[in-house]
Amino acid sequence: xxxxxxxxxxxxxxxxxxxxxxxxLLLSQLNTDNKETGTYIVAADAxxxxxxxxxxxASGSSARxxxxxxxxxxxxxxxxxxxxxxxxxxxxxxxx
Amino acid sequence: xxxxxxxxxxxxxxxxxxxxxxxxLLLSQLNTDNKETGTYIVAADAxxxxxxxxxxxASGSSARxxxxxxxxxxxxxxxxxxxxxxxxxxxxxxxx
Amino acid sequence: xxxxxxxxxxxxxxxxxxxxxxxxLLLSQLNTDNKETGTYIVAADAxxxxxxxxxxxASGSSARxxxxxxxxxxxxxxxxxxxxxxxxxxxxxxxx
Amino acid sequence: xxxxxxxxxxxxxxxxxxxxxxxxLLLSQLNTDNKETGTYIVAADAxxxxxxxxxxxASGSSARxxxxxxxxxxxxxxxxxxxxxxxxxxxxxxxx
Amino acid sequence: xxxxxxxxxxxxxxxxxxxxxxxxLLLSQLNTDNKETGTYIVAADAxxxxxxxxxxxASGSSARxxxxxxxxxxxxxxxxxxxxxxxxxxxxxxxx
Numbered sequence: 001x002x003x004x005x006x007x008x009x010x011x012x013x014x015x016x017x018x019x020x021x022x023x024x025l026l027l028s029q030l031n032t033d034n035k036e037t038g039t040y041i042v043a044a045d046a047x048x049x050x051x052x053x054x055x056x057x058a059s060g061s062s063a064r065x066x067x068x069x070x071x072x073x074x075x076x077x078x079x080x081x082x083x084x085x086x087x088x089x090x091x092x093x094x095x096x
Numbered sequence: 097x098x099x100x101x102x103x104x105x106x107x108x109x110x111x112x113x114x115x116x117x118x119x120x121l122l123l124s125q126l127n128t129d130n131k132e133t134g135t136y137i138v139a140a141d142a143x144x145x146x147x148x149x150x151x152x153x154a155s156g157s158s159a160r161x162x163x164x165x166x167x168x169x170x171x172x173x174x175x176x177x178x179x180x181x182x183x184x185x186x187x188x189x190x191x192x
Numbered sequence: 193x194x195x196x197x198x199x200x201x202x203x204x205x206x207x208x209x210x211x212x213x214x215x216x217l218l219l220s221q222l223n224t225d226n227k228e229t230g231t232y233i234v235a236a237d238a239x240x241x242x243x244x245x246x247x248x249x250a251s252g253s254s255a256r257x258x259x260x261x262x263x264x265x266x267x268x269x270x271x272x273x274x275x276x277x278x279x280x281x282x283x284x285x286x287x288x
Numbered sequence: 289x290x291x292x293x294x295x296x297x298x299x300x301x302x303x304x305x306x307x308x309x310x311x312x313l314l315l316s317q318l319n320t321d322n323k324e325t326g327t328y329i330v331a332a333d334a335x336x337x338x339x340x341x342x343x344x345x346a347s348g349s350s351a352r353x354x355x356x357x358x359x360x361x362x363x364x365x366x367x368x369x370x371x372x373x374x375x376x377x378x379x380x381x382x383x384x
Numbered sequence: 385x386x387x388x389x390x391x392x393x394x395x396x397x398x399x400x401x402x403x404x405x406x407x408x409l410l411l412s413q414l415n416t417d418n419k420e421t422g423t424y425i426v427a428a429d430a431x432x433x434x435x436x437x438x439x440x441x442a443s444g445s446s447a448r449x450x451x452x453x454x455x456x457x458x459x460x461x462x463x464x465x466x467x468x469x470x471x472x473x474x475x476x477x478x479x480x
Contacts, residue, residue, distance in 0.1 A: 001312070001330040001363060003298070008128070008183040010099070012152060015176035016142050016162050024097070024152070026128060026181060032296070032314060032328050040128050042097040042152060046304050046361070051185070056300060056312070056330060061157045061253070061349045061445070062363040066304050069361075073142070073165075073175040075097060075158040079361040080303035085314060087296040089339070104224070104279040106195070108248060111272035112238050112258050120193070120248070122224060122277060136224050138193040138248060147281070157253045157349070157445070169238070169261075169271040171193060171254040200416070200471040202387070204440060207464035208430050208450050216385070216440070218416060218469060232416050234385040234440060243473070253349070253445045265430070265453075265463040267385060267446040289408070289426040289459060291394070320392070320410060320424050334400050334457070344396060344408070344426060349445045350459040354400050357457075367457040368399035373410060375392040377435070 001056045003030040003082065003093075006049050010042055018072045025049060025078060027057060032085070034093045043076035044069050054095060056080040097152045099126040099178065099189075102145050106138055114168045121145060121174060123153060128181070130189045139172035140165050150191060152176040193248045195222040195274065195285075198241050202234055210264045217241060217270055219249060224277070226285045235268035236261050246287060248272040289344045291318040291370065291381075294337050298330055306360045313337060313366060315345060320373070322381045331364035332357050342383060344368040385440045387414040387466065387477075390433050394426055402456045409433060409462055411441060416469070418477045427460035428453050438479060440464040 004027035012024065022044045029039040034054075043057045046066040055078045057063075063077040064070055084094040100123035108120065118140045125135040130150075139153045142162040151174045153159075159173040160166055180190040196219035204216065214236045221231040226246075235249045238258040247270045249255075255269040256262055276286040292315035300312065310332045317327040322342075331345045334354040343366045345351075351365040352358055372382040388411035396408065406428045413423040418438075427441045430450040439462045441447075447461040448454055468478040 003330065008181055008185075008188075010152065010181040011179045012176035013179055014143055018161065019175060026183060042099065047302055056298065058361045058363040060363055062352060062361050064158060064161070065306065065352070065359055065361040071161055073154045073158050073161040073173055075154040075156055077361055079307060080300035080312075083299045083301055085296055085298040087314060089296075092296075104277055104281075104284075106248065106277040107275045108272035109275055110239055111248075114257065115271060122279060138195065160254060160257070167257055169250045169254050169257040169269055171250040171252055200469055200473075200476075202440065202469040203467045204464035205467055206431055210449065211463060218471060234387065256446060256449070263449055265442045265446050265449040265461055267442040267444055291426065320412075335398055344394065344399075346457045346459040348459055350448060350457050353402065353448070353455055353457040365457055367403060368396035371395045371397055373392055373394040375410060377392075380392075 001058050004028055004055055004057055005030055006051050006053050006055060016073050032087050032092055041076050043078050044074045046077050046079050047081055049078050049081055054082045056082055097154050100124055100151055100153055101126055102147050102149050102151060104147060112169050118164060128183050128188055137172050139174050140170045142173050142175055143177055145174050145177055150178045152178055193250050196220055196247055196249055197222055198243050198245050198247060208265050214260060224279050224284055233268050235270050236266045238269050238271050239273055241270050241273055246274045248274055289346050292316055292343055292345055293318055294339050294341050294343060304361050310356060320375050320380055329364050331366050332362045334365050334367050335369055337366050337369055342370045344370055385442050388412055388439055388441055389414055390435050390437050390439060400457050406452060416471050416476055425460050427462050428458045430461050430463050431465055433462050433465055438466045440466055
């Protein structure tokens with residue numbers, strides 16, 4: 001998984017029928033110092049994440065292992081909203 | 097998923113029989129500022145996208161989760177035509 | 193999928209039994225201007241491609257979706273021989 | 289698989305229900321000289337690894353082939369704690 | 385698939401139970417001129433390859449399509465020992 005910040009949303013009305021109802025989030029990847037790396041990805045939302053929140057996403061076939069994305073043509077999913085992380089015993093991010 | 101613009105098509109008459117009927121699109125990847133990154137990919141078309149349109153594509157096994165690509169040797173699929181996207185509350189692309 | 197030119201072959205007599213009978217091709221990846229990018233890949237042949245031909249290959253689990261590669265430890269397959277492609281309405285490659 | 293050092297942990301209380309109980313580790317990838325490459329990944333823990341330990345992780349669908357990660361939206365798993373490795377007959381790492 | 389030279393081995397006694405009995409090889413990726421690229425990977429051994437041998441490995445879910453790796457958390461497998469390869473009709477490697 002990778003860490004990312006939700007920076008926006010993508011709207012697509014003409015799409016594969018199985019995608020109906022999915023929300024697409026624009027994510028900006030983060031490094032472990034909570035800095036954006038310049039890499040983005042579009043991921044389906046499985047946890048109700050909002051713009052500005054720090055999240056984890058899973059890629060590949062693992063992105064289809066949620067109730068929302070099962071058997072859908074979706075290769076990335078936000079599967080958790082991050083509370084905090086620590087590196088070498090020091091907190092590098094907290095959402096409090 | 098990644099954002100891309102459809103820039104062309106690929107024709108292949110000698111191919112794996114299961115690919116019969118699939119349309120192959122040449123895609124040029126876009127960043128979130130709607131600029132081409134220089135990376136291309138060939139994807140099967142699942143939504144009737146035309147040259148010039150901005151689309152989303154899925155890669156890997158997820159590319160086989162459409163009616164058109166099911167159980168076919170295809171690792172990328174255009175699964176949506178993009179209407180618009182927003183970054184930090186500002187519209188970065190719209191097809192209107 | 194990616195575009196590539198077949199540049200050679202790989203011979204391996206000691207191998208996983210399920211690979212018996214597969215032909216391994218050395219591919220040199222092409223960009224959309226039909227220039228080699230310097231990246232190579234070894235792919236199984238599902239279409240009878242020969243050295244010099246321009247082809248498309250699929251990677252990952254999709255590479256196992258052919259009669260030749262089904263349930264084999266093979267992560268790339270040549271699934272089409274390319275006739276031509278167009279970029280912005282201009283032919284960038286034709287095999288005629 | 290890749291070699292990595294466990295450098296921290298990620299806490300996420302709002303997540304896909306199937307992830308309940310999984311521990312998320314921050315990994316810093318190692319090269320074969322036991323130096324950090326600057327690349328990180330978040331992986332689920334399947335072996336009880338602690339911060340500071342040197343491990344191996346698997347990515348993609350293979351990350352779901354453990355008792356802990358089966359059918360979960362998880363794309364990386366720590367599946368072994370490394371005792372040692374050798375390059376050209378010379379020990380490059382040992383945890384003793 | 386990619387070409388690689390076996391440069392060493394990794395020992396891990398604490399691991400996911402399903403990995404019991406697998407041998408982990410350190411591989412150094414080769415380009416088509418038989419030069420090491422500087423990229424390494426750890427792969428399970430399905431063919432009895434030894435240090436110094438030139439091999440092919442498969443990645444991702446395809447790495448689980450051998451008797452040794454079936455349903456195991458393993459994302460790369462050595463599935464062939466290479467005899468030789470040719471580029472543009474010229475032999476670039478032979479193990480004789």
